[in-house]
Amino acid sequence: MIDPSPDGLDELLHDARTGDEAFGRLLDRYVNYLTLLARVEIGRRLQGKLDPADLVQDVFLEAHRHFPAFRGTTEPEFAAWLRQILSGVLGNTLRRYFGTQARDPRLEQDLRAGIDRSSCMLAERLAAPGTSPSEAASRREQAVLFADALGRLPADYREVIVLRHLEALPFAAVAERMGRSVDSVEKLWLRALARLRVEVGGGP
Secondary structure: OOOOOOOOHHHHHHHOOOOHHHHHHHHHOOHHHHHHHHHHHHHHHHOOOOOHHHHHHHHHHHHHHHHHHOOOOOHHHHHHHHHHHHHHHHHHHHHHHHOOOOOOHHHHHHHHHHHHHHHHHHHHHHOOOOOOHHHHOOHHHHHHHHHHHHHOOOHHHHHHHHHHHHOOOOHHHHHHHHOOOHHHHHHHHHHHHHHHHHHOOOOO
16 A cells, blocks of 8 residues: 655645745645546536646645645645635636625535545545555545556546546446447556556556
8 A cells, every 4th residue: 555644745844834945845746636636526517617727726826825824734634724725716716607706605515525525535446455444544645645646647547537436427427428438448447447556556
């Protein structure tokens, strides 16, 4: 199983309080993670009509603006804080997209719950069998590393895993979204999972 606490990250979080360069390097650790979470929510609500990368840039701007108020000291706390910012950015973006001016607390709660759920599912559904309790307690940190592993996959491999595991679509719906036959999608999915296991160090 992948190490949920990469060497130096807690130190980088500490150093980020004293300079923008360290803060930028810290945020770089979460680009794939936040992009994936944003992409899943956009896929569920808007069928991919917004660019997740644009949302992540907005998250980083908000994070930079409010970082002095962040009181956490660990990676799980920082990841949770970024997810909270992402839910707020998504809520604002959806209001603009649909022309709604008033805030909707239910929408924001739903977005936050959906983002947290996707983060947990990323590790739970893709983790190797036999995950130990200590590993299970660190699923959200592992989810950051799984997102990085997914980012190293070919685009079609990444897409089939996201649609099947994170959006929880049946193979028929995945095939329709990807413009492929069900049989080809099932084969693609198996190859993608095998490649992902190699990427996270689990062997073929």
